[in-house]
Amino acid sequence: MTSLRGRxxxxxxxxxxxxLAALAFSSAVGPQPISFHAAFSGVEPDHAILLxxxxxxxxxxxxxxxxxxxxxxxxxxxxxxxxxEPFVLGVSGGAALGGTLVILAATLAVxxxxxxxxxxxxxxxxxxxxVAGAAASAVLVFGLSRIxxxxxxxxxxxxxxxxxxxxxxxxxxxxxxxPPEQAARLLYWLLGTVAYQGGGTxxxxxxxxxxxLALLVLFSGRLNLLTLADxxxxxxxxDVRRTRAxxxxxxxxxxxxxxxxxxxxGFVGLIVPHLVRRVAGPDHRLLVPTSALFGAAxxxxxxxxxxxxxxxxGTEPPVGAVTAFLGGPFFLWLLRRSGRPQAGxxx
Amino acid sequence: MDVxxxxxxxxxxxxxxxxxxxxxxxxxxxxxxxNGAGKSxxxxxxxxxxxxxxxxVRLAGLDPSSAxxxxxxxxxxxVPQEPRLTWPFTVREVxxxxxxxxxxxxxxxxxxxxxxxxxxxxxxxxxxLADRRIDALSGGERRRVxxxxxxxxxxxxxxxxEPTAFLDLGHQVAAMRMAQAAARGGLCVLAVLHDLNLxxxxxxxxxxxxxxxxxxxxxxxxxxxxxxxxxxxxxxVWRGENARSGAPVVLPEL
Numbered sequence: 001m002t003s004l005r006g007r008x009x010x011x012x013x014x015x016x017x018x019x020l021a022a023l024a025f026s027s028a029v030g031p032q033p034i035s036f037h038a039a040f041s042g043v044e045p046d047h048a049i050l051l052x053x054x055x056x057x058x059x060x061x062x063x064x065x066x067x068x069x070x071x072x073x074x075x076x077x078x079x080x081x082x083x084x085e086p087f088v089l090g091v092s093g094g095a096a097l098g099g100t101l102v103i104l105a106a107t108l109a110v111x112x113x114x115x116x117x118x119x120x121x122x123x124x125x126x127x128x129x130x131v132a133g134a135a136a137s138a139v140l141v142f143g144l145s146r147i148x149x150x151x152x153x154x155x156x157x158x159x160x161x162x163x164x165x166x167x168x169x170x171x172x173x174x175x176x177x178x179p180p181e182q183a184a185r186l187l188y189w190l191l192g193t194v195a196y197q198g199g200g201t202x203x204x205x206x207x208x209x210x211x212x213l214a215l216l217v218l219f220s221g222r223l224n225l226l227t228l229a230d231x232x233x234x235x236x237x238x239d240v241r242r243t244r245a246x247x248x249x250x251x252x253x254x255x256x257x258x259x260x261x262x263x264x265x266g267f268v269g270l271i272v273p274h275l276v277r278r279v280a281g282p283d284h285r286l287l288v289p290t291s292a293l294f295g296a297a298x299x300x301x302x303x304x305x306x307x308x309x310x311x312x313x314g315t316e317p318p319v320g321a322v323t324a325f326l327g328g329p330f331f332l333w334l335l336r337r338s339g340r341p342q343a344g345x346x347x
Numbered sequence: 348m349d350v351x352x353x354x355x356x357x358x359x360x361x362x363x364x365x366x367x368x369x370x371x372x373x374x375x376x377x378x379x380x381x382n383g384a385g386k387s388x389x390x391x392x393x394x395x396x397x398x399x400x401x402x403x404v405r406l407a408g409l410d411p412s413s414a415x416x417x418x419x420x421x422x423x424x425x426v427p428q429e430p431r432l433t434w435p436f437t438v439r440e441v442x443x444x445x446x447x448x449x450x451x452x453x454x455x456x457x458x459x460x461x462x463x464x465x466x467x468x469x470x471x472x473x474x475x476l477a478d479r480r481i482d483a484l485s486g487g488e489r490r491r492v493x494x495x496x497x498x499x500x501x502x503x504x505x506x507x508x509e510p511t512a513f514l515d516l517g518h519q520v521a522a523m524r525m526a527q528a529a530a531r532g533g534l535c536v537l538a539v540l541h542d543l544n545l546x547x548x549x550x551x552x553x554x555x556x557x558x559x560x561x562x563x564x565x566x567x568x569x570x571x572x573x574x575x576x577x578x579x580x581x582x583x584v585w586r587g588e589n590a591r592s593g594a595p596v597v598l599p600e601l
Contacts, residue, residue, distance in 0.1 A: 005455065219452065220453070220454070221447060221452065221453060224447075224454075225447055228430070228432065228444075229431045231396050232431070234396055235396065235420060235423075235424065235427070236420055236448060236496075237416050237417040237420030239415075239416045281436075281440075282435060282440075285455075
């Protein structure tokens with residue numbers, strides 16, 4: 001048996017190497033072949049294609065993937081079930097609704113206060129709305145799925161599905177209230193795309209996501225105990241309510257940031273933690289940081305492969321469509337597996 | 348450990364009424380009584396998981412329901428009736444969880460933690476199973492793991508909620524021996540028990556509860572009379588004595 005520290009180092013190095021490889025692959029893929037050597041020596045157009053188009057896009061996918069995988073691990077610990085995930089539980093839907101409401105409010109403010117208020121339909125206010133929406137929906141979904149004080153996973157998943165339908169219906173209605181050009185942008189944003197964000201937004205998003213992931217890493221020892229019964233965790237020294245509130249906040253903030261940056265990208269938080277758990281085991285001190293790294297690599301690769309496959313068609317699908325295409329069947333497979341008696345809750 | 352005139356109710360239903368009880372280090376106290384007598388409620392109050400409505404609970408001078416959870420967990424360990432695990436941690440990982448109240452936020456184990464875990468694994472005869480996944484163990488082996496987790500907490504008070512439920516005779520005896528050994532080692536041990544004969548054979552003292560009250564408290568021989576068992580459990584019994592140990596034996600008359 002190797003020590004926890006040793007295993008952590010090996011997993012982190014492997015994860016970081018995978019992220020770097022994925023970033024390099026994604027940067028190399030595209031309609032225009034480029035040379036890294038030329039790009040780094042400042043030769044155009046290679047330089048511009050790499051630094052202004054491909055690398056920002058790959059980095060954005062990395063930030064979003066890390067956030068979603070980290071949020072997935074946190075929600076799985078809270079629900080004590082491997083099927084929990086921001087998209088499936090309606091947390092992403094809540095974030096999208098929160099962001100949409102801010103955009104709508106900004107549109108109304110423009111009508112009342114003049115064009116200066118358009119500022120509120122961008123960046124930070126939308127992100128804050130998304131975080132608030134994520135937190136509200138997480139509290140709602142978990143609150144409605146508690147029976148005698150314990151969250152019941154099946155109920156939470158059902159409530160999540162219903163909440164998603166509710167949120168997307170509401171967003172469809174709200175979209176009718178904004179100008180057509182903005183409505184089109186809203187639609188594409190919500191589909192889940194990593195294509196259009198500036199460097200400043202990506203950097204701000206990266207800082208926010210890094211902070212929430214750091215919070216999850218700090219609390220990862222307690223996440224292990226939270227997966228026990230509440231009273232058991234309390235008897236091992238965990239202030240269950242306060243700790244749960246912190247984890248809720250971190251998961252919501254990560255999901256909100258991811259949705260604000262790239263819309264609804266589903267199933268990353270389901271696929272990645274499951275695969276990482278197979279290698280790293282169930283210990284959250286390993287699972288949280290390793291899942292974040294492999295989540296980053298996963299979404300970068302998903303985006304790159306989608307672009308590569310659709311290259312002959314001269315178009316590209318939003319990355320949310322790719323993860324849904326992979327994640328839907330994966331979710332069903334996990335569901336079937338966890339239904340088997342001998343697998344129990346150990347899916 | 349000291350409980351003075353404690354009352355508690357769930358919603359409007361009274362569960363405990365003016366219960367008083369105290370126990371010293373090195374003592375193994377068995378808490379017996381019919382279902383719904385308030386035994387588990389008393390254990391929860393002692394562990395600080397519930398706060399009393401009236402009266403006071405003290406563990407080594409500390410109020411377990413208002414003190415910081417980590418501080419309580421360093422003083423008092425609870426072996427739950429139905430421990431639950433969502434994910435298949437290994438035996439050693441589960442036992443290491445008992446060290447959480449002594450570790451920092453990141454919960455990285457130090458030499459003291461490893462020492463306590465190895466000691467607990469040895470005391471519970473789990474050394475050979477240490478790297479097995481917990482879901483691959485039998486029910487009796489799994490019980491031992493949660494007992495070892497409680498030992499690795501290095502508490503002064505050890506609480507058991509039905510440590511022998513669903514175990515075969517061999518594992519029941521093993522569980523009682525581990526609890527006895529913990530008491531000999533200077534811990535204050537309190538166990539909710541249903542098997543009166545096992546309780547009488549193993550415990551230094553028995554506390555009988557009925558309808559939220561303590562109705563008897565003392566040595567097994569003086570507490571377990573045929574009349575009391577008949578009154579409290581509403582079952583006619585034959586009472587005898589183990590000729591070698593002098594422990595009382597009660598058998599239901601069907």
